[in-house]
Amino acid sequence: MQKGAKKDQIKDAYRKLAMEFHPDRNKSPEAEGRFKEISEAYAVLSDDEKRKQYDSFGREGVYQRYTQEDIFRGADFGEFFRGFGGFDDIFAQFFGGGVRQQQARKGEDLTYHLELNLEDLVQDSDKEVEIPRNEVCPTCNGSGAKPGTSPRRCGVCSGTGQVQKVQSAGFARLVRITVCNECGGRGYLIDSPCKECRGNGTIAKTRRISVIIPAGVEDGHTLRLRGEGNAGESGIPPGDLYVVVNVAPHRVFSRQDSDIYLETKVGVVPATLGAELKIPTLYGDVNVSVPHGTQPGTVFKIKGKGLPKYGGWGKGDEFVRVTVEIPRNLSDRQKEILKKLGESG
Numbered sequence: 001m002q003k004g005a006k007k008d009q010i011k012d013a014y015r016k017l018a019m020e021f022h023p024d025r026n027k028s029p030e031a032e033g034r035f036k037e038i039s040e041a042y043a044v045l046s047d048d049e050k051r052k053q054y055d056s057f058g059r060e061g062v063y064q065r066y067t068q069e070d071i072f073r074g075a076d077f078g079e080f081f082r083g084f085g086g087f088d089d090i091f092a093q094f095f096g097g098g099v100r101q102q103q104a105r106k107g108e109d110l111t112y113h114l115e116l117n118l119e120d121l122v123q124d125s126d127k128e129v130e131i132p133r134n135e136v137c138p139t140c141n142g143s144g145a146k147p148g149t150s151p152r153r154c155g156v157c158s159g160t161g162q163v164q165k166v167q168s169a170g171f172a173r174l175v176r177i178t179v180c181n182e183c184g185g186r187g188y189l190i191d192s193p194c195k196e197c198r199g200n201g202t203i204a205k206t207r208r209i210s211v212i213i214p215a216g217v218e219d220g221h222t223l224r225l226r227g228e229g230n231a232g233e234s235g236i237p238p239g240d241l242y243v244v245v246n247v248a249p250h251r252v253f254s255r256q257d258s259d260i261y262l263e264t265k266v267g268v269v270p271a272t273l274g275a276e277l278k279i280p281t282l283y284g285d286v287n288v289s290v291p292h293g294t295q296p297g298t299v300f301k302i303k304g305k306g307l308p309k310y311g312g313w314g315k316g317d318e319f320v321r322v323t324v325e326i327p328r329n330l331s332d333r334q335k336e337i338l339k340k341l342g343e344s345g
């Protein structure tokens with residue numbers, strides 16, 4: 001659907017969205033706010049005059065009227081900003097993505113690098129991370145205004161946060177839209193700021209957040225924690241937290257996908273005559289029989305001692321590569337024995 005979409009199509013789109021987000025059916029915490037936004041957007045789009053504005057001026061045409069006339073009726077600022085934040089999104093849904101994508105209105109995303117060892121990856125693990133972030137001020141609930149008071153709509157920009165400057169150049173008329181200086185683009189002014197957040201609506205807080213690390217993840221894997229980023233201004237939804245998994249190099253093991261590799265040194269005698277070796281794995285030591293006559297560079301596979309396969313079933317294997325140590329400092333007696341060994345061949 002594009003601009004000029006028929007009333008019936010809008011109605012259908014509205015019905016579909018309303019069904020999806022109706023709080024009676026949809027129990028997710030965003031559903032109620034979302035449902036309101038959808039209803040409000042529908043109110044704009046089903047109104048013939050506002051429709052005309054949308055069709056001739058695009059979203060901005062409606063946007064402006066919508067913010068000026070409809071939203072400030074109740075002066076409910078939380079609602080206002082929720083409406084604002086979700087608006088692009090909602091219109092995009094009504095018009096099948098035909099609306100120009102605007103910068104998403106939400107709080108900042110945060111990134112955290114989590115250092116892990118290979119041992120942490122043998123099973124799903126629960127890690128606590130400390131995230132310094134901005135949270136909604138509990139005193140003013142994010143409005144930035146002292147409890148008992150409300151933000152006031154900016155008179156200069158009529159709450160849009162933008163002002164139009166019209167310049168005439170001969171026959172041409174240039175309309176420039178700039179950020180409102182009076183309110184800094186917020187669209188509202190706060191006369192008595194909240195003491196706790198000094199009018200910001202957010203406060204800095206270090207929060208412990210538990211992160212489930214799935215078994216077998218790759219180094220550099222990024223987990224997204226929705227809504228755990230910085231709080232946005234006044235009712236704008238928070239950003240997300242991205243946890244980047246950094247797997248530290250291991251002292252003895254190396255890794256390729258879900259397989260683990262290890263080098264182990266074996267003396268000439270056990271390599272020649274055969275021996276039982278204790279081999280470390282991520283799950284503890286295991287005994288491996290090295291047959292007689294094992295050559296340098298031989299690789300043994302220990303089945304199922306690799307990492308769990310991320311996003312799959314089962315585990316990888318551990319591969320042990322044998323290096324044979326040639327003795328450096330032999331006693332005279334040992335040299336004698338070796339010499340005899342050489343002669344006997």
Ligand SMILES: [Zn+2]
Pocket residue numbers: 137138139140141142143144145194195196197198199200201202
């Ligand atoms: Zn506050």
Ligand SMILES: [Zn+2]
Pocket residue numbers: 154155156157158159160161162180181182183184185186187188
């Ligand atoms: Zn303003």
